[in-house]
Structures are given as C-alpha cells and as structure tokens.
Amino acid sequence: MPELPEVETVRRGLLPAMENTVIAEARVNREGLRWPFPPGMAERLTGKRVLGLRRRSKYILADLDSGETLLIHLGMSGRMRVSGEGLGLFHHAHPAPEKHDHVVLEMASGARVTFNDARRFGVMDLVATGEAEAHRLLAELGPEPLGNSFNEDHLVAAFRGRNTPVKAALLDQRIVAGLGNIYVCEVLHRTGISPVRKAGKIGAARVARLVPAIREVLGEAIEAGGSSLRDHRQASGELGYFQHRFAAYDREGHPCSTPGCGGTIRRIVQSGRSSFYCGTCQR
Numbered sequence: 001m002p003e004l005p006e007v008e009t010v011r012r013g014l015l016p017a018m019e020n021t022v023i024a025e026a027r028v029n030r031e032g033l034r035w036p037f038p039p040g041m042a043e044r045l046t047g048k049r050v051l052g053l054r055r056r057s058k059y060i061l062a063d064l065d066s067g068e069t070l071l072i073h074l075g076m077s078g079r080m081r082v083s084g085e086g087l088g089l090f091h092h093a094h095p096a097p098e099k100h101d102h103v104v105l106e107m108a109s110g111a112r113v114t115f116n117d118a119r120r121f122g123v124m125d126l127v128a129t130g131e132a133e134a135h136r137l138l139a140e141l142g143p144e145p146l147g148n149s150f151n152e153d154h155l156v157a158a159f160r161g162r163n164t165p166v167k168a169a170l171l172d173q174r175i176v177a178g179l180g181n182i183y184v185c186e187v188l189h190r191t192g193i194s195p196v197r198k199a200g201k202i203g204a205a206r207v208a209r210l211v212p213a214i215r216e217v218l219g220e221a222i223e224a225g226g227s228s229l230r231d232h233r234q235a236s237g238e239l240g241y242f243q244h245r246f247a248a249y250d251r252e253g254h255p256c257s258t259p260g261c262g263g264t265i266r267r268i269v270q271s272g273r274s275s276f277y278c279g280t281c282q283r
C-alpha cells in the first residue's frame with residue numbers, strides 16, 4: 001500500500017506532466033472504484049487547466065481552473081503512469097492499454113496520465129476547491145507530519161493520558177495524518193521506543209523526540225523517491241514505487257542496526273498488523 005513518501009513521489013512525478021497544463025481529454029472507463037465516480041467526471045475534467053497539485057496526507061489534490069479540485073487516493077494497489085514526449089523527466093512512448101486502466105488523462109502537452117488500479121480501492125472525487133479540506137475523507141485528519149502545526153506540544157498533548165500502544169497512537173490519523181505501518185515501525189526504532197509501550201506512559205521528552213524522527217524518516221524516504229524519479233532506469237514511467245532500505249520494517253531475524261545494540265529485529269502483530277522492532281534497544 002502506498003504510504004506518504006510514495007504518494008509525495010507520485011505528486012512530484014505528475015508535476016511536469018500536469019501542472020499548468022490543460023486536460024485535453026479525460027476518459028473514464030468504469031463507473032467508479034472504491035466508490036462511484038462523481039457524476040459527469042470526464043466532462044468536468046476535460047478542457048480544464050490544472051493550476052496546481054497539492055498533497056494532504058495520502059491524497060493528491062489537483063486544483064482546476066473550473067473551481068473544482070480532483071481528489072485522488074491510490075488505495076491499496078493504485079498506480080500512476082506518465083507517458084508521452086516532451087516532459088523533461090519522462091520520455092516514454094505510450095504503452096499498450098492495460099486491463100485495469102480506469103482513468104486516462106490526455107494532457108494538452110502530449111503527456112498521458114493513466115490511473116491503473118487492479119484491486120479498485122482507489123478513490124477519485126471532485127469537490128469545490130474552497131471546500132476541499134472539508135471533504136469527508138480529509139475533514140478529520142490531524143496535522144501534516146511535515147507541516148508546522150505538527151510539533152512537540154501537539155504530540156505531547158495528544159499522547160497525554162492515552163492508554164493505547166504508541167504504535168496505534170501514531171497510526172491514528174487524527175493525531176498525525178498520513179503515517180502508515182512501515183514508517184511508524186521505522187520511527188519507533190529510530191527513537192528507541194517499543195511499539196507496545198502505552199502512549200500516555202512515555203515521558204514528554206521522549207515523545208518530543210518523535211517529531212524530528214518522523215520528519216527525518218519521511219524526508220529520507222521522499223528523497224529516495226525523488227532519486228527514483230531521476231533514475232532513467234525507471235523505464236516504465238510508473239511513479240511512486242521505489243527501493244528504500246528500512247532499519248526495522250520487514251527485517252525480522254536480522255541484527256539490529258543501532259550502533260552497539262547487538263539485538264535482533266523481531267515481529268509481533270498489533271491490531272492485525274505486523275510490528276517490527278528490537279526488544280533490546282526499544283523500550
């Protein structure tokens with residue numbers, strides 16, 4: 001499942017193809033994905049200029065000159081592909097259509113943006129730009145982890161008295177938006193905090209250390225994603241999936257990478273999801 005750094009990488013990869021460019025033709029090949037598409041979606045996209053591409057949590061928001069915003073979520077398996085000439089970053093011929101190409105945007109620049117989603121958990125919706133942040137999928141979200149309103153005071157207050165494991169607290173999208181299982185494992189390993197420790201039992205100084213760790217871990221992954229965009233070996237034009245080394249995630253049985261630790265990464269299941277951590281240096 002794409003996490004925040006993957007979505008940010010997709011957004012950056014779409015910029016040269018879409019920003020300040022008219023959607024010459026939108027083709028919608030089915031009635032919806034996770035939910036039905038909004039009525040007349042193809043007509044409401046065709047002929048509109050994309051003024052900008054923003055990201056909120058794991059959603060991409062394309063603001064159009066019609067006053068509407070196209071909201072995109074990649075779901076479990078959604079893939080964005082950019083093809084066509086003259087994009088600066090991508091010079092891929094249009095590939096043959098694939099079975100799960102559900103939405104195709106032919107840009108006036110000659111670029112083609114294809115949204116493929118085999119499992120169909122993805123989302124596309126149109127909302128008035130002024131009301132985008134109030135969309136039912138965005139309204140409850142907490143602060144952006146890379147934004148200014150996510151800070152030490154906010155996290156200390158959010159954790160105070162909370163009786164849930166810190167893992168669950170960091171996955172709670174109302175506390176901080178866009179963190180998923182992979183990067184929470186990494187953040188907890190980096191800060192030496194056990195995923196099973198109750199959020200409300202962690203001292204304020206340790207909670208505060210989570211904030212820069214979250215920014216670092218996400219920033220490094222976004223950097224790796226940016227490298228993948230520049231990597232000419234990424235011949236498919238597909239955005240957002242890149243190789244990234246993790247210290248804890250999916251490292252069960254491997255030696256802990258914390259200097260001087262000597263422990264081993266283990267896996268437990270919390271709320272149905274795997275947590276990878278070192279029982280020696282994470283307390």
Ligand SMILES: [Zn+2]
Nearest residue numbers: 256261278281
């Ligand atoms: Zn360790």
